Amino acid sequence: SVSAPLEYYQAVEQTGAPEGKNVLKIHSPEFNDARFIQKVQVAPDSYYKLSAFVKTEEVEQRSSESGANICFLQTYCKSDFVKANADWQEIVLYGKTDSKTTFVTVALRLGYYSADASGIAYFDKVSLTRIEELPDGVTASSMASFQFQSSQDNDQKEENKDASKA
Numbered sequence: 821s822v823s824a825p826l827e828y829y830q831a832v833e834q835t836g837a838p839e840g841k842n843v844l845k846i847h848s849p850e851f852n853d854a855r856f857i858q859k860v861q862v863a864p865d866s867y868y869k870l871s872a873f874v875k876t877e878e879v880e881q882r883s884s885e886s887g888a889n890i891c892f893l894q895t896y897c898k899s900d901f902v903k904a905n906a907d908w909q910e911i912v913l914y915g916k917t918d919s920k921t922t923f924v925t926v927a928l929r930l931g932y933y934s935a936d937a938s939g940i941a942y943f944d945k946v947s948l949t950r951i952e953e954l955p956d957g958v959t960a961s962s963m964a965s966f967q968f969q970s971s972q973d974n975d976q977k978e979e980n981k982d983a984s985k986a
Contacts, residue, residue, distance in 0.1 A: 827847075828846055828847055828848050828852075828854050829844075829845070829846060829847075829854075829856065830844075830845045830847070831843065831844055831845070832845050832942075834875075834942055834944065836908065837873065837875070837908060837942065837944040837945075838873045838908060838944050838945045839944050839945050840944070843942050843943065843944045844856055844928060844942070844943040844944070844946075845940065845941070845942050845943075846888075846928070846929075846930045846940065846941045846943075847939075847940045848930050848931070848937065848938050848939065848940075849938060850938055851880075851882055851931075851936035851937065851938045852930070852931055852936050852937070852938070853929065853930075853931030853932060853933065853935070853936055853937075854929070854930045854931055855927045855928060855929040855930070855931070856927065856928045856943070857893060857925050857926065857927045857928075858925070858926050859923055859924070859925050859926075860923065860924055860925070860926055860948055861922060861923055862917050862921060862922060862923065862924050862950070862963070863917065863922075863950060864917050864918065864919050864920065864921055864922060865916075865917060865918065865919055866916070866917050866950050867914065867915070867916050867950070867951045867952070867953065867954055867960055868914070868915050868916070868917070868948060868949065868950055868951065868963065869912065869913070869914055869947075869948070869949045869951050870890055870892070870899075870912070870913040870914075870915065870926060870946075870947070870948050871890075871910060871911065871912045871913070871945075871946070871947050871949075872890050872910070872911055872928060872943050872944070872945060872946040872947070873908050873909065873910050873911075873943070873944045873945045874888045874889075874890075874902050874906075874908070874909060874910075874911055874941060874942065874943055874944075875902075875906060875907060875908045875909075875941070875942040875944075876888050876902050876903065876904065876905060876906045876939060876940065876941050876942075877905055877939060877940040877941075878904070878905060878938075878939040878940065879902070879903050879904055879905075879906075879930065879937055879938070879939035879940070879941065880903075880904075880937065880938050880939055881901070881903060881931075881935065881936070881937040882935060882936050882937070883932075883934075883935035884901075885901065885932055885935045886901060886903075886931055886932050886935035886936065886937045887901030887902050887903040887930070887931075887932075887937055888901065888902040888903075888929065888930050888937075888941035888943075889901050889902070889911065889929050889932065890911055890913055890926070890927065890928055890929070890943075890946070891913065891926075891927050891929060891932075892913075892915060892924045892925065892926060892927070892963050892965075893924075893925040893926075893927050893965075894925065894965040894966055895915075895924075895961070895962060895963055895964065895965055895966065896961065896962075896966075897913060897915045897961035897962060897963055898913065898932065898961075899911040899912065899913040901932070902941070903937075908944070913961070914951075914954055914955075914958050914959070914960045914961065915960050915961050915962070915963040916960040916961070916962060916963060917963045917964070918962065918963070918964045920964070921963055921964055921965070924963050924965075926946075926948060928941075928943045928946065929941075
């Protein structure tokens with residue numbers, strides 16, 4: 821699934837990449853929150869490690885909270901941002917599902933919520949692994965999704981509440 825024009829996204833071979841074949845490339849010449857996403861089944865009440873190797877070229881951001889990153893969509897669970905021109909480096913994110921979470925959406929991003937970026941980001945050796953315990957000194961972020969509500973949804977709820985009083 822994509823959030824920008826299809827020509828922004830490619831699977832390429834990249835010399836010097838950790839695995840080098842089928843490297844995912846996001847090329848966003850304009851400021852955007854461009855991303856590859858994949859819905860993945862997970863176990864409730866479990867710890868997970870999401871990791872990827874990333875390389876960036878000419879990444880510019882409109883906010884310090886932007887750049888190439890990995891995250892779980894509709895959560896605030898995200899990795900550090902890789903900016904400017906950076907050689908291959910591993911980024912890692914630890915999360916914990918709650919008792920109701922059975923699916924998450926993994927995102928490889930160039931940009932973030934309300935924090936667009938431009939440039940090129942390469943992602944390789946992406947992995948989501950269930951782990952028994954966290955490494956020493958590491959804190960897990962919540963992988964529970966938040967839900968967006970439109971004003972129309974809120975208006976409908978108010979109408980339903982008013983109708984139930986009648």
